[in-house]
Amino acid sequence: MTDRPLRFAQADSREDFQTRIAWYYYVGNMTQQEIADLLGTSRNRVNRELSACRENGIIRISITRPVGACVAAEEALKDQFGLDNAIVVPTPRRPEDLRAAIGFGAAGYLEPRIHDGMKIGVGWGRTTRSIVHSLTPRPLRNIQIISVLGGLSHCSRINTFEIVSDFADLFDADRHFFAAPIYASTEEARDVLLAQDAIRETHELAKTVDIAIVTTGDLSDSLIIEYGMTPKEVVELDRAGAVGDVLGQFVDSRGQLVDHPINRRAVALAINDLKAIPSVMLASGGASKIRVMRALLGAGLINVLATDEATAEALLAAETTGR
Structure with missing residues (x-):
């Protein structure tokens, strides 16, 4: 092994550079410091690029045996909230x-359940993007990926259009978009948008999906809050009793829509339509999300939950104490 940095690494694209690091680390069994010395970079950068490899799908990890305590939490969640299935993963050290x-x-839960002829409804966000990047690509027949809400004019990597496209690319699937913003300017404008042929067709198709994959946000940690709303609207929602949103629609602690104009401007599948979908997966976690997750579970809007161990414990404790 040469003591000098490899010159050709300087010409690599970012993706090639990441792939090289992943190869040396996972196949070559080199330490991060050894890789840094070889490529003429820092160990901290090697660590960051390995994390990026996991996020963008260059590295796909398969774990074949579940953690016993997580399995116990899954069974408890199914029992307490009447879920069809629960997936609980160990809580990572870093938030x-x-x-x-x-x-x-x-x-891991979805992969064996995705098959020819399916219609899959997809939301947006960072957790949804992580799901897409963790799935193994394979060609399927007659599969459709359907957006369940409109999009934003920016935050492109986690927007509905990019999420649906990336998901569809995995399975050679057809893609259907809500070609509209998540919020219309008025309730009347929303009705006009939903009456347009292309949007109406997607809206009706979204009601018939075999599985819908959604995430949620609270009033402090939500893409809707961050990109789509004014501070005044956030204050109003808090006063109206909102604990968070799903599909861009804000609910109270009972999982009922709060009385606020923004809910009547949402260009999305109505949350009550979720009850008619055979499988609705909520993928979410974190201490700030407990109240809204509890509300959605209690309202019977979700029948599959993917979360982490600490969140599962908090949800179960909240159920036991009645909080």
Whole structure:
């Protein structure tokens, strides 16, 4: 092994550079410091690029045996909330790794259940993106990936259009978009949008999916809050009793829509339509999400939950104490 950095590494694209690091680390069994010395970079950068490899799908990890305590939490969640299935993963040490961990667990559940002829409804967000990046590509026949809500004009990597396209690319699937913003300017404008042929067709198709994959946010940690709303609207929602949103629609602690104009402007599948979908997976976790997750579970809107161990314990404790 040469003591000098490899010159050709300097010409690699970012993806090639990441792949080289992943190869040396997982196949070559080199330490991060050895890789850094070989490529003329820092160990911290090697660590960051390995994390990026897991996020963007260059590295796909398969774990074949579940953790016993997580299995126990899964059974408890199914019993307490009447779920068809629950997926609980170990809580990562670093909070920034939580979405990737939940996405990995959700993908492991979904992979054997995705088959020819399916219609899959997909939301948006960072956890959904992690699910997509954890799935193994394979060609399928007559499969459709359908957006269940409109999009935003920016935050492209986690927007509905990119999520649906990336998901569809995995399985050579047809894709259907809500070609509209998540919020219309008025309730009347929303009705006009939903009456347009292309949007109406997607809206009706979204009601017939075999499985819908959704995430949720609270009033402090939500893409809707971050990109789609004004501070004044956030204050109003809090006063109206909102604990968070699903499909861009805000609910109270009972999982009921709060009385706020923004809910009447949402270009999305109505949350009550979720009850008619055979399988609705909520993929979410974190201490700030407990109240809204509890609300959605209690309202019977979700029948499959993908979360982490700490969140599962908090949900079960909240159920026991009645909080």
